[in-house]
Amino acid sequence: MGSTPPVFIGAEEVEKHLHRASLLLPALEAALANFSAGAAGGVVQPVRAVVPVQPHGGYLGVMPAYSAVDDALTTKLVTFYEHMKDSSVPSHQATILLFDPRNGSLRAVLDGSVITAKRTAAVSAIATKLLMPAFAEVLCILGAGVQAYSHYDIFTELFSFKEVRIWNRTKEKALKFASSVNGPVRVCSSAQEAVSGADVIVTVTMATTPILLGDWVKPGAHINAVGASRPDWRELDDELMKNSVLFVDSREAALTESGDVILSGAEIFAELGEVVKGTKPALPEKTTVFKSLGMAVEDTVAAKFVYDSWSAGN
Ligand SMILES: NC(=O)C1=CN([C@@H]2O[C@H](COP(=O)(O)OP(=O)(O)OC[C@H]3O[C@@H](n4cnc5c(N)ncnc54)[C@H](O)[C@@H]3O)[C@@H](O)[C@H]2O)C=CC1
Numbered sequence: 001m002g003s004t005p006p007v008f009i010g011a012e013e014v015e016k017h018l019h020r021a022s023l024l025l026p027a028l029e030a031a032l033a034n035f036s037a038g039a040a041g042g043v044v045q046p047v048r049a050v051v052p053v054q055p056h057g058g059y060l061g062v063m064p065a066y067s068a069v070d071d072a073l074t075t076k077l078v079t080f081y082e083h084m085k086d087s088s089v090p091s092h093q094a095t096i097l098l099f100d101p102r103n104g105s106l107r108a109v110l111d112g113s114v115i116t117a118k119r120t121a122a123v124s125a126i127a128t129k130l131l132m133p134a135f136a137e138v139l140c141i142l143g144a145g146v147q148a149y150s151h152y153d154i155f156t157e158l159f160s161f162k163e164v165r166i167w168n169r170t171k172e173k174a175l176k177f178a179s180s181v182n183g184p185v186r187v188c189s190s191a192q193e194a195v196s197g198a199d200v201i202v203t204v205t206m207a208t209t210p211i212l213l214g215d216w217v218k219p220g221a222h223i224n225a226v227g228a229s230r231p232d233w234r235e236l237d238d239e240l241m242k243n244s245v246l247f248v249d250s251r252e253a254a255l256t257e258s259g260d261v262i263l264s265g266a267e268i269f270a271e272l273g274e275v276v277k278g279t280k281p282a283l284p285e286k287t288t289v290f291k292s293l294g295m296a297v298e299d300t301v302a303a304k305f306v307y308d309s310w311s312a313g314n
């Protein structure tokens with residue numbers, strides 16, 4: 001007897017089951033804590049394998065994980081391209097395969113792009129809740145692509161900033177962002193202008209050299225550094241990396257993949273999951289950087305959330 005063929009859950013359907021990234025917060029907090037608990041946490045997640053597609057400036061990332069607590073087994077396949085010539089093709093595209101952990105049968109193939117956008121922003125929101133200064137008033141987003149939108153959505157849902165600012169390398173995209181979202185956004189002409197006095201900063205660019213300098217950052221600010229996921233790519237300069245308290249999603253991944261961490265030589269203070277668990281302090285009064293690279297287990301719990309909701313016919 002053959003096994004049941006896998007279902008395909010496309011982007012629209014994923015969006016329907018995951019209309020707000022904040023739906024993922026409890027599962028992601030647990031996944032971060034379980035990951036940072038080591039073997040006891042039951043997360044098996046190697047550092048992703050990345051295959052450069054050199055002639056085309058692209059990369060294929062393979063991101064498998066098993067979470068025993070969730071009894072969920074997935075692998076994400078994600079491509080990201082540095083200089084996408086055709087602007088109708090997104091720079092990042094992803095697919096998630098979800099298996100039945102009891103026998104290894106493929107249960108579902110899910111669009112991974114919506115999940116990647118939402119789980120990344122939700123993890124930044126978890127970091128921000130723990131690490132941002134008290135009375136944070138100004139949010140600044142550097143970059144105006146897919147992640148800028150998903151970060152804006154969850155940050156404005158969860159926090160009450162008095163001002164939101166955006167800067168992008170090409171101003172047209174920043175203007176488009178400001179006119180598309182549901183709230184006032186100040187479009188800035190330079191990254192320095194956008195960052196000046198900001199309490200929370202999100203860097204979501206495809207930059208390969210620093211776009212955020214320590215000199216510009218208000219002491220005590222919190223930075224979510226989301227881009228620069230290659231060992232020779234940077235978004236933040238050495239001064240910022242060395243003069244902040246550095247949190248990462250995975251120590252092992254940060255020391256393998258993050259140019260900001262490797263090339264600056266900055267010391268990692270804690271994994272975010274250790275702060276969630278309470279085994280390391282958050283230090284919100286200091287200038288803090290959360291270096292996010294993206295973890296497979298985040299995709300695992302997000303894909304399970306979508307699949308369970310889909311299966312329940314929600
Ligand atoms: N940490 C994580 O879990 C994840 C991180 N990412 C990273 O987040 C970043 C943003 O991703 P998306 O929004 O999907 O990409 P996107 O392509 O939609 O947007 C990128 C933005 O960066 C700008 N940009 C491009 N080259 C630049 C440069 N050299 N300097 C300054 N700005 C530049 C573009 O104008 C665009 O607004 C990427 O670095 C991506 O790899 C993406 C997914 C997950």
Ligand SMILES: O=C([O-])C1=[NH+]CCC1
Pocket residue numbers: 061078080092116229293294295
């Ligand atoms: O976690 C993820 O999917 C990615 N991180 C950097 C590029 C894609």
